[in-house]
Amino acid sequence: MSVSASTLDFGYPWWLSYGHLAIFGAAAVFLLLGYARKWSKWPMVFVGAVTLWSGCGFLLIRFGGDINGRPALPTQSFLRSGTGRVLDLGAGTGRSSIMVLGARPQATLVALDLFGESFDRHFGRGESPQQRLLRNLKAAGVDQRATIETSDMRKLPFEAASFDAIVSAYAVDHLGRDGIKQALDEAARVVKPGGEFLLILVSNDKWAKFLFGPILSHGGTRGPEWWRARVRDAGFQVVEEGTEPVTRYFLLRRP
Numbered sequence: 001m002s003v004s005a006s007t008l009d010f011g012y013p014w015w016l017s018y019g020h021l022a023i024f025g026a027a028a029v030f031l032l033l034g035y036a037r038k039w040s041k042w043p044m045v046f047v048g049a050v051t052l053w054s055g056c057g058f059l060l061i062r063f064g065g066d067i068n069g070r071p072a073l074p075t076q077s078f079l080r081s082g083t084g085r086v087l088d089l090g091a092g093t094g095r096s097s098i099m100v101l102g103a104r105p106q107a108t109l110v111a112l113d114l115f116g117e118s119f120d121r122h123f124g125r126g127e128s129p130q131q132r133l134l135r136n137l138k139a140a141g142v143d144q145r146a147t148i149e150t151s152d153m154r155k156l157p158f159e160a161a162s163f164d165a166i167v168s169a170y171a172v173d174h175l176g177r178d179g180i181k182q183a184l185d186e187a188a189r190v191v192k193p194g195g196e197f198l199l200i201l202v203s204n205d206k207w208a209k210f211l212f213g214p215i216l217s218h219g220g221t222r223g224p225e226w227w228r229a230r231v232r233d234a235g236f237q238v239v240e241e242g243t244e245p246v247t248r249y250f251l252l253r254r255p
């Protein structure tokens with residue numbers, strides 16, 4: 001597959017990054033209009049509140065973790081050795097793969113995705129999904145250490161214990177209950193004993209509610225307790241757990 005390197009484009013919908021800015025612009029125009037035309041108190045309070053919310057929302061997304069920006073590892077404890085063969089479950093357009101390969105320059109990685117309907121829903125269908133992923137890996141300068149695998153994370157095409165570590169960001173939580181169990185069982189099968197799994201999930205936390213209301217309710221009402229039970233059922237130990245805005249992560253180890 002031959003694609004040229006360009007700039008990173010993770011391809012999440014524009015409104016996740018700039019929707020609040022668009023609302024802020026429109027609300028600010030109404031605020032000025034209302035001021036010039038001396039609107040009564042309550043319309044001005046409403047427009048002022050929308051302006052404030054959207055302005056704060058944009059700043060929070062811009063400086064608190066833009067889904068279209070290059071991410072940092074949520075924990076430096078992941079793959080502390082710095083080397084090893086890593087599997088990215090649901091790699092999409094490469095954001096999580098680039099996060100790991102950028103932070104761990106001695107590691108190699110298999111970027112696995114089904115590149116099916118869920119990919120299209122998140123990133124749109126245009127040119128080949130694999131080419132979009134490869135273009136981003138090249139733009140980040142990590143393509144030499146990555147390979148792309150088109151497969152289902154619920155039935156992995158790998159031998160048991162063939163990876164030193166696994167990462168998965170905002171992907172396992174897109175599966176149904178049975179799919180989550182299958183994916184976690186498969187992760188436990190293909191990671192080596194002592195290997196780690198950095199599981200990153202969308203969290204329907206106060207930031208998600210403030211910024212997006214009900215729009216981003218991935219994982220429904222599944223809270224941290226539910227996930228802890230599922231990963232333990234699959235045979236993982238929870239080594240570390242933490243949150244970032246709109247995100248919960250678990251650092252797991254296979255005993």
Ligand SMILES: C[S@@+](CC[C@H](N)C(=O)[O-])C[C@H]1O[C@@H](n2cnc3c(N)ncnc32)[C@H](O)[C@@H]1O
Pocket residue numbers: 089090091092093094095096097112113114115116118119120122151152153154168169170171174175
């Ligand atoms: C929200 S994206 C996350 C992409 C990437 N990990 C990131 O951090 O931006 C979820 C990805 O999971 C993939 N996915 C969903 N179900 C899958 C499955 N059963 N097997 C493999 N990949 C799957 C989708 O194709 C999509 O690319």
